[in-house]
Amino acid sequence: MTIEAQAVIGALYGDEGKGLMVDRLAAATSGAVVVRSNGGAQAGHTVVGEAGARHVFHHLGSGSFAGAATHFSRFFVAHPMLLLDELAALDALGVKPETSSDPRAPVTTPFDVIINQALELARGGARHGSCGLGFGETIERNLRPEFALSTKDLFRPDLQDRLVSIRDAWVPVRLAALGITALPAELAAALADETTIARFQADCAAYLDRVTLWPDRRLCERGAVIFEAAQGLLLDQDSGGFPHVTRSKTGLANMLAISAEAGITEINATYATRCYTTRHGTGLLKGEVPVLPGIKVADPTNAPNEWQGTLRLAPLDLGVLCEAIARDLALERGGIAVKAGLAVTCLDQADDGFVVADREEAMQLDPTKAAAHISDRVGLPLCAESWGPRRGDVRLCMDAAAA
Known part of the structure; x- marks a missing residue:
């Protein structure tokens, strides 16, 4: 019996239009449940x-x-403090998604946020581009069983004691390991504030009121699965340019692991890329330029900010794109079939004759023909191209063929 799932994966450094592609798939899929397969609130x-x-x-x-439901997989890092704000924002728009979580999903505490922000501030001009939300620090802490905190632990009668232990025993050890001897005044005050734990416990209680515990192995009972990856393949913890990577697997790996538990036998994956390349923070960006020839970049989401700085730009490098996707598709699949296609986004921002890099040479492409050229170079069928920020701006192409 074939049980299929769909997936959207960022092909480069993130910000490739994954949200738009997931929205398009969900609108065409009755009873969909979007599964967050990695990352967190960042x-x-x-x-x-x-x-x-x-x-x-x-x-x-x-x-x-x-109208799709949401499921947090065991690889997703929950952030109760921020989830409540997002739910309130969606409520104001009349959107009330049903939400579930695998009991094993790690949970961010205020202390992870404090350590994360202290580390980025200490790096000064060499910041890695973290969002300062504690994602990586949550992963690090959960490597220590005595300090680990997952969604199921929010029901523990000794939750407060566990949080006190994280504050009093884990935080000093972690700060010392990072070489941080003193916290900025605002972060030090938050760490010392005795109400910090009480406020967090209240957030956790409200989080549990809105999120149903549901194991990944029963995922298909929730609906037709659409995996939504976060970040991009070139930020993967195993294959990205260390140390400027995220603490998660950004491509097929987690999806395959979840599918094995849930009985999913086939994944139809859409790899998304803009028609140019962007990156936050430090780290390699091949062909980086201050201004992109033939591109009018429009990106209100990624405005310059304190933690990630200014969005960096480069022409799309077709060789880099091809290698990143090929590496992901080469993963051991454990008998799960994978079909793959390409989506090219932000074509509405390209003028006639915009530039991409192909085999170390600059090539000018006509936007109306660019997506087909890019997909041909990658060796995947073109499944979608976007000419604007809305679902109706997405042109659907052929179904992805087997990879």
Whole structure:
């Protein structure tokens, strides 16, 4: 018996239009459940509804406008403090997504945020581009069983004691390991504030009121699965340019592991890329330029900010794109079939004759023919191209063929 799932994966450094592609898939899929397969609240997937409402999805799946439910997999890092704000923002738009979580999903505490921000501030001009939300620090802490905190632990009668232990025993050890001897005044005050734990416990209680515990192995009972990856393949913890990577697997790996538990036998994956390349923070960006020839970059989501700085730009390098996708598709699949296709986004921002890099040479492409050329170079069928920020701006192409 074949049980299929769909997937959207960022092919480069993130910000490739994954939210738009998930929204499009969810609108075409009855009873969809969007599964967050990696990352956490540091994701920022923008969706503009057909009526003009705009939301940047951090926790909730990007299919929410289309009526899809959301599921946090065991690889997703929950952030109760921020989830409640996002739910309130969606409530104001009349969107109330049903939400579930695998009991094993790690949970971010205020102390992970404090350590994360202290580390980035200490790096000064050499910041890695973290969002300062504690994602990587949550992963690090959960490597220590005595300090680990997952969604199921939020029901523990000794939750307060566990949080006190994290504050009093884990934080000093972690700061010392990072070489941080003193915290900035604001962070030090938050760490010392005795109400910090009480406020967090209240957030956790409210989180549990809105999120149903549901194991990944029963995922297909929730609906037709659409995996939504966060970040991009070139930020993968195993294959990205260390140390400027995220603490998660950004491509097929987690999806395959979840599928094995849930009995999913086939994944139809869409790899998304802009028609140019962007990156936040430090790290390699091949062909980086201050201004992109033939591109009018429009990106209100990624405005310059304190933690990630200014969005960096480069022409799309077709060789880099091809290698990143090929590496992901070469993963051991454990008998799960994978079909793959390509989606090219932001074509509405390209003038006639915009530039991409192909075999170390600059090539000018006509935007109306660019997606087909890019997909041909990658060796995948073109499944979608976008000419604007809304679902209706996406042109659907042929179904992805087997990879």
